[in-house]
Amino acid sequence: MLAIAILAAGKGTRMKSSLPKVLHPLAGKSLIDRVLSSTEGLKPSRKLIVVGHQANLVEDSLKNHQNLDFVLQKPQNGTGHAIQQLIPKLQGFNGELLVLNGDVPLLKEKTLSSLLKYHKESNASVTFLSSSLEAPTGYGRVFTNESGLVKNIVEEKDCTNEQRKNKLINAGIYCFDWQQLSDVLNLLSNQNSQNEIYLTDTISLLKKALHFEVDNPFEIKGINNRLQLSECEHYIQEKLKSLWMSKGVSFIDPISCSLSEDSSFGTDVIIEPQTHLRGKCNIGNGCHLGPGSVITNSTLAENVLAIHSFINEAEVGSNTSIGPFAHIRPESNISKNSKIGNFVEIKKSIIDEGTKINHLSYIGDSTLGKNINIGAGTITANFDGRNKHRTIIDDYSKTGANSVLVAPIKIGSHVTIGAGSTISKDIPDKSLVVERSKAIIRTKTNER
Ligand code: UD1
């Protein structure tokens, strides 16, 4: 039987933030979400999350995960005190308790399963992840005896100068035999420099304590401050970009771009500087993104061009060109061979193939057919002050510059609307319509 506990009650003082530390994002996912996801394949029978500081926020952020048992730690008197809160919850539980610090986000599931395997095979009371670091500052130091058993862990703040030279550190990820741990949990004291009850003090009280060194020290990097957060972000981004480069994506200036782990790319995609992909994006072969584009939760078919534009929760067909300076908003579907040009905003609209909206337009709550030409400055007036209404324009129609279409409205196919018209009634197929006041022309007297 396996139970997992994630420690997420601390404030994260060193972050200097109003947001709890474990909710800070890395490549778009919070630290705690990452830690929890790394345990999914282990199929634990219990998942306990220790919350305290801004507990509601932390709980809300994990709404999408199932079968979580939140345990409140108030006040937060240290990591050992956090685990003491589990005693009533785990009455009668017999098995391993895997404890994870909520601020160690790069852990791989494989490492956790190796830890569990090693722990069981060695019949240990506790086995925890360790690493030998060139720069061990900030971590608890691990001391072993001649036979390799761990004697104790000393927090950096409690180390003597001599002890601080030890480079073997505690990663904050432990597999405990719960029965043995619960026997010693109440023996902990807070007689240390931080006056906290340390989970690490259980190590010297347990019969057989082992450490398990990880291969890649980055995996166990703990985040206490913004510098460490940015180092982890950099690490994730480097890995993601080199992965996609190896699969045929070009980055002109990789350092200025960022990707999400849930995005995927075809081959011969070119990503220009200052371009960012967020959430779940699917980018087809031959797309050319940026410079300066931000694409979120969107699907782009092949050979889409998107320069200096925002595309959010939209679908774009092949050979369509977006921008420069276009804003495609959620629930928009733009078909192939279309063109959405300079300073154009599209919201919740379906646009069929070959349609061009080249300059200075707002198209919202609309359905546009094929091969339409929307003149510069055309606006769909979709909002009457209370409700939103739809605009429909059928194939091959053209709107003149500065047309306003007052929704709800249906413009038929092959319609031409004269420039400067405000149209507020339906227009049948194959019509020419102009709505414009007559120009008054007089000769000026007294003109010098
Ligand atoms: C801890 C370890 C240290 C280890 C390091 C690895 C202890 C005493 N020290 O130090 O040996 O090298 O992690 O990254 O455990 N938390 C609670 N309740 C509390 C205090 C903390 O839930 O009362 C949570 C925090 O939200 C955080 C985690 O426990 O997610 C670790 O706490 P933190 O204060 O960052 O411990 P470190 O000083 O990094």
Ligand code: CA
């Ligand atoms: Ca920490």
